Amino acid sequence: MRPDYGLYLVTDRALCLGRDLVDVVAAAVRGGVTMVQLREKDCDTREFVALARRLKQMLEPHRVPLLINDRVDVALACGADGVHVGQSDMHPKDVRTLMGGKGLLGLSVETMEHVREAETLGVDYLGVGPVYATSTKPDHSEPWGLDGLRRVREACSLPLVGIGSVNAENVASVMRQGMDGVAVVSALCSADSPEQAARHMFASVESVRRNG
Amino acid sequence: MRPDYGLYLVTDRALCLGRDLVDVVAAAVRGGVTMVQLREKDCDTREFVALARRLKQMLEPHRVPLLINDRVDVALACGADGVHVGQSDMHPKDVRTLMGGKGLLGLSVETMEHVREAETLGVDYLGVGPVYATSTKPDHSEPWGLDGLRRVREACSLPLVGIGSVNAENVASVMRQGMDGVAVVSALCSADSPEQAARHMFASVESVRRNG
Numbered sequence: 001m002r003p004d005y006g007l008y009l010v011t012d013r014a015l016c017l018g019r020d021l022v023d024v025v026a027a028a029v030r031g032g033v034t035m036v037q038l039r040e041k042d043c044d045t046r047e048f049v050a051l052a053r054r055l056k057q058m059l060e061p062h063r064v065p066l067l068i069n070d071r072v073d074v075a076l077a078c079g080a081d082g083v084h085v086g087q088s089d090m091h092p093k094d095v096r097t098l099m100g101g102k103g104l105l106g107l108s109v110e111t112m113e114h115v116r117e118a119e120t121l122g123v124d125y126l127g128v129g130p131v132y133a134t135s136t137k138p139d140h141s142e143p144w145g146l147d148g149l150r151r152v153r154e155a156c157s158l159p160l161v162g163i164g165s166v167n168a169e170n171v172a173s174v175m176r177q178g179m180d181g182v183a184v185v186s187a188l189c190s191a192d193s194p195e196q197a198a199r200h201m202f203a204s205v206e207s208v209r210r211n212g
Numbered sequence: 213m214r215p216d217y218g219l220y221l222v223t224d225r226a227l228c229l230g231r232d233l234v235d236v237v238a239a240a241v242r243g244g245v246t247m248v249q250l251r252e253k254d255c256d257t258r259e260f261v262a263l264a265r266r267l268k269q270m271l272e273p274h275r276v277p278l279l280i281n282d283r284v285d286v287a288l289a290c291g292a293d294g295v296h297v298g299q300s301d302m303h304p305k306d307v308r309t310l311m312g313g314k315g316l317l318g319l320s321v322e323t324m325e326h327v328r329e330a331e332t333l334g335v336d337y338l339g340v341g342p343v344y345a346t347s348t349k350p351d352h353s354e355p356w357g358l359d360g361l362r363r364v365r366e367a368c369s370l371p372l373v374g375i376g377s378v379n380a381e382n383v384a385s386v387m388r389q390g391m392d393g394v395a396v397v398s399a400l401c402s403a404d405s406p407e408q409a410a411r412h413m414f415a416s417v418e419s420v421r422r423n424g
Contacts, residue, residue: 044300073285088256
């Protein structure tokens with residue numbers, strides 16, 4: 001089955017307003033999220049694996065793929081559908097080897113040099129970010145902007161997902177730069193109703209995918 | 213080949229006094245270190261893998277096994293000889309599965325309950341610590357003391373390695389509690405001469421192993 005990158009939720013427990021992460025993700029999935037990435041940067045491995053397994057169990061019946069940020073060990077332990085890595089995480093070629101050739105592999109790209117290199121690494125899609133300046137990742141690099149997304153689209157044949165301060169207001173503009181999807185953190189994790197927020201954003205994604 | 217736990221170096225880059233970690237470990241191995249565990253808690257995965265590969269390449273000709281703390285992904289990527297986990301790290305049974313049944317698996321035990329449970333987990337050895345109160349791990353649990361090591365020895369048939377403020381002065385006392393080896397951090401990483409410090413400590417380990 002061809003993966004649907006349309007509305008891609010990247011988790012951040014700190015942004016869930018004290019709610020259980022699995023509940024927040026479940027609500028967002030009811031609203032239309034098509035893919036989930038579990039990102040945990042300061043979590044003990046045992047807790048990370050337990051959380052990943054709970055998410056995987058919840059997502060499985062919905063056929064929504066679960067990707068794990070950075071940690072191939074956690075991905076393998078929970079039976080995730082893939083791994084997403086950044087430029088300081090495990091090298092994509094090493095990830096492929098450890099995953100036994102199976103699963104989705106995503107890579108974050110912050111420069112055109114990253115984009116050009118990515119085409120040679122056998123990754124499945126690129127996370128292009130940050131689209132806008134973002135507070136979720138305070139140490140982020142120079143934002144791409146809408147023009148930057150367009151340049152990446154023209155330079156690269158891989159599926160592209162825009163990430164970085166994508167929200168209900170700008171999702172259509174981001175999609176119109178030729179993106180295959182948008183990755184969203186706080187606009188879903190911190191929404192009063194993650195389900196309604198996801199439904200609203202997914203409608204925008206679908207509208208651009210159908211009508212441009 | 214039966215692993216030799218005699219003088220087991222656990223790395224801490226922050227304690228290497230600005231020296232390159234691989235150089236420090238190489239010197240300690242010349243002095244008699246029999247096993248090395250790479251422990252990195254705040255390191256990007258790509259850097260962790262690169263460091264692990266450098267260490268593995270240096271240790272291989274000496275036939276000194278390299279274990280990786282916590283990170284099975286890093287262990288698999290660098291071809292390490294095993295993994296060491298604590299009680300908050302990946303569960304030993306999950307580690308075994310991911311390692312494909314190969315390699316050494318060590319587990320840290322802080323209580324007698326951990327020791328009793330460990331016998332059912334298929335681990336190869338236990339790290340019993342802290343022996344003494346230690347500044348290397350400020351959040352450590354109640355020290356075992358020499359009496360505690362003795363109680364673990366009597367309760368458990370697995371190879372045991374005492375860890376936590378083991379140094380040249382107390383190494384013989386620790387070994388005499390029936391330990392198969394001692395794990396050392398700062399007494400080697402921060403030594404003026406890691407080679408001489410290792411030689412001195414290894415002589416004490418050997419003396420107790422031969423003469424009691």
